[in-house]
Amino acid sequence: xxxxxxxxxxxxxxxxxxxxxxxxxxxxxxxxxxxxxxxxxxxxxxxxxxxxxxxxxxxxxxxxxxxxxxxxxxxxxxxxxxxxxxxxxxxxxxxxxxxxxxxxxxxxxxxxxxxxxxxxxxxxxxxxxxxxxxxxxxxxxxxxxxxxxxxxxxxxxxxxxxxxxxxxxxxxxxxxxxxxxxxxxxxxxxxxxxxxxxxxxxxxxxxxxxxxxxxxxxxxxxxxxxxxxxxxxxxxxxxxxxxxxxxxxxxxxxxxxxxxxxxxxxxxxxxxxxxxxxxxxxxxxxxxxxxxxxxxxxxxxxxxxxxxxxxxxxxxxxxxxxxxxxxxxxxxxxxxxxxxxxxxxxxxxxxxxxxxxxxxxxxxxxxxxxxxxxxxxxxxxxxxxxxxxxxxxx
Amino acid sequence: xxxxxxxxxxxxxxxxxxxxxxxxxxxxxxxxxxxxxxxxxxxxxxxxxxxxxxxxxxxxxxxxxxxxxxxxxxxxxxxxxxxxxxxxxxxxxxxxxxxxxxxxxxxxxxxxxxxxxxxxxxxxxxxxxxxxxxxxxxxxxxxxxxxxxxxxxxxxxxxxxxxxxxxxxxxxxxxxxxxxxxxxxxxxxxxxxxxxxxxxxxxxxxxxxxxxxxxxxxxxxxxxxxx
Numbered sequence: 001x002x003x004x005x006x007x008x009x010x011x012x013x014x015x016x017x018x019x020x021x022x023x024x025x026x027x028x029x030x031x032x033x034x035x036x037x038x039x040x041x042x043x044x045x046x047x048x049x050x051x052x053x054x055x056x057x058x059x060x061x062x063x064x065x066x067x068x069x070x071x072x073x074x075x076x077x078x079x080x081x082x083x084x085x086x087x088x089x090x091x092x093x094x095x096x097x098x099x100x101x102x103x104x105x106x107x108x109x110x111x112x113x114x115x116x117x118x119x120x121x122x123x124x125x126x127x128x129x130x131x132x133x134x135x136x137x138x139x140x141x142x143x144x145x146x147x148x149x150x151x152x153x154x155x156x157x158x159x160x161x162x163x164x165x166x167x168x169x170x171x172x173x174x175x176x177x178x179x180x181x182x183x184x185x186x187x188x189x190x191x192x193x194x195x196x197x198x199x200x201x202x203x204x205x206x207x208x209x210x211x212x213x214x215x216x217x218x219x220x221x222x223x224x225x226x227x228x229x230x231x232x233x234x235x236x237x238x239x240x241x242x243x244x245x246x247x248x249x250x251x252x253x254x255x256x257x258x259x260x261x262x263x264x265x266x267x268x269x270x271x272x273x274x275x276x277x278x279x280x281x282x283x284x285x286x287x288x289x290x291x292x293x294x295x296x297x298x299x300x301x302x303x304x305x306x307x308x309x310x311x312x313x314x315x316x317x318x319x320x321x322x323x324x325x326x327x328x329x330x331x332x333x334x335x336x337x338x339x340x341x342x343x344x345x346x347x348x349x350x351x352x353x354x355x356x357x358x359x360x361x362x363x364x365x366x367x368x369x370x371x372x373x374x375x376x377x378x379x380x381x382x383x384x385x386x387x388x389x390x391x392x393x394x
Numbered sequence: 395x396x397x398x399x400x401x402x403x404x405x406x407x408x409x410x411x412x413x414x415x416x417x418x419x420x421x422x423x424x425x426x427x428x429x430x431x432x433x434x435x436x437x438x439x440x441x442x443x444x445x446x447x448x449x450x451x452x453x454x455x456x457x458x459x460x461x462x463x464x465x466x467x468x469x470x471x472x473x474x475x476x477x478x479x480x481x482x483x484x485x486x487x488x489x490x491x492x493x494x495x496x497x498x499x500x501x502x503x504x505x506x507x508x509x510x511x512x513x514x515x516x517x518x519x520x521x522x523x524x525x526x527x528x529x530x531x532x533x534x535x536x537x538x539x540x541x542x543x544x545x546x547x548x549x550x551x552x553x554x555x556x557x558x559x560x561x562x563x564x565x566x567x568x569x570x571x572x573x574x575x576x577x578x579x580x581x582x583x584x585x586x587x588x589x590x591x592x593x594x595x596x597x598x599x600x601x602x603x604x605x606x607x608x609x610x611x612x613x614x615x616x617x618x619x620x621x
Contacts, residue, residue: 307451309476309507309555310475310507311471391486391490
């Protein structure tokens with residue numbers, strides 16, 4: 001029998017049992033749709049987070065107190081501005097070492113109030129992290145050494161407090177202390193779930209006086225090149241440990257953060273895909289089951305076809321094509337449903353989704369293979385039917 | 395002229411749950427291309443088993459069987475299918491037409507397995523339906539036709555491949571006697587055109603019309619008579 005003829009016969013058989021074919025397909029449709037949508041959501045989320053971490057600036061090394069290990073409690077910082085000077089000497093460039101002390105504070109301007117994340121920083125922060133000013137100017141070296149009460153506002157805070165008015169030169173209070181606005185940042189949006197437009201940058205010394213401490217929370221170092229990051233990381237941690245023998249310090253690179261997040265999201269995506277894959281498998285079992293029923297129902301037809309000259313192969317191919325048609329049509333419908341769901345999730349919810357060609361190709365390939373795998377047994381059974389027995393069946 | 399089918403001391407034993415049952419116990423029979431033969435016997439006599447063997451649907455467990463000059467003992471199921479397609483036409487008591495398929499496509503079915511293209515299949519099926527008097531029923535489905543018409547479609551299907559032997563298993567069993575007569579007349583006219591016809595029946599009247607009669611009992615030929 002010609003293959004084109006076999007396709008036509010298989011299609012006719014599916015059409016003859018329309019409702020049954022559709023219900024059988026549904027298992028495959030749901031399975032494939034789940035794989036495509038969930039992999040799309042996993043990929044989209046991973047891409048967004050990577051973009052955000054990279055958006056912090058390249059070749060960054062973050063130094064925080066305590067050990068970054070599962071199960072260890074966050075440690076109180078023992079670092080001071082003297083440690084920043086010591087680390088700057090190790091790095092060899094003062095402009096590459098940023099320090100931060102952060103605290104959530106109420107910020108007021110006249111009758112308006114905003115909740116801001118006050119960041120006590122050095123004047124070099126915009127060159128270590130990627131931060132661009134919208135208006136005014138940033139903190140100066142003098143601001144930091146003299147502890148001048150000046151502030152640079154995030155775009156969100158600026159809008160909340162001043163609306164469309166120009167905030168430059170105006171007075172605000174942070175935690176009840178008066179500051180003068182000297183600049184505003186460009187809008188950044190969310191990063192890793194933190195609203196970065198509510199940051200308020202002030203000189204680290206002013207922040208320390210406000211909070212009544214001489215400590216800082218952590219350091220950020222911008223390495224001159226990628227190759228030196230690991231070497232710098234060890235040298236910086238050693239220097240800090242020498243100065244504070246009783247404390248632990250950890251240094252993490254962007255690559256490490258990306259790696260950890262990537263691993264977690266990769267596992268998560270894998271688990272989601274596996275669950276979806278199981279539903280595809282269940283769909284395949286459904287196809288196998290229906291094909292066995294179909295073979296039994298059409299025993300007489302098989303006997304007649306054999307009597308007039310169908311070889312076992314012809315009958316086997318016919319039933320195999322039927323199973324493959326069921327799963328590939330189901331696969332195509334499932335892909336459409338999966339892509340639609342992923343796009344809807346992307347558009348209507350904060351969860352991002354990215355459709356990758358490989359996940360579509362994989363889903364289609366898997367559904368075709370499911371058809372072949374689960375169609376083989378019924379097809380072989382049909383092909384091997386004894387024509388004498390088959391013709392006698394009523 | 396070479397014989398269409400030659401059976402020599404053919405036997406067929408079935409294995410039913412470890413018990414060996416003999417359905418045929420050494421039958422010798424030659425079918426010539428011009429034969430009009432009736433195989434008669436009660437149910438259980440072995441006549442159905444013999445028909446399955448003669449049609450190449452089954453293989454003997456003993457003796458030799460030549461169909462179209464080929465010994466079936468060495469053939470694979472695929473080769474047997476090809477042999478059936480080329481030399482045998484089957485007509486069954488219950489017609490065995492594909493229900494959702496038109497008369498023309500039913501008739502064309504054996505040509506599908508011969509690898510013949512759709513256009514030629516339809517043309518040859520149309521000619522064959524005209525020959526059995528059903529030119530007006532080409533696109534009718536089996537449930538739109540009478541029993542006699544359905545059996546004529548089945549005969550057209552058996553003939554479309556140009557077989558040397560037509561095997562008819564109780565072809566009039568599901569038909570009223572007038573329709574049965576006309577179906578028999580059709581078979582006889584085909585026999586006149588050079589196709590061997592083998593009727594399997596328990597109806598003595600039907601059998602009496604054949605040129606040769608074979609009576610079977612307990613897996614053996616008990617009598618053979620020519621008219």
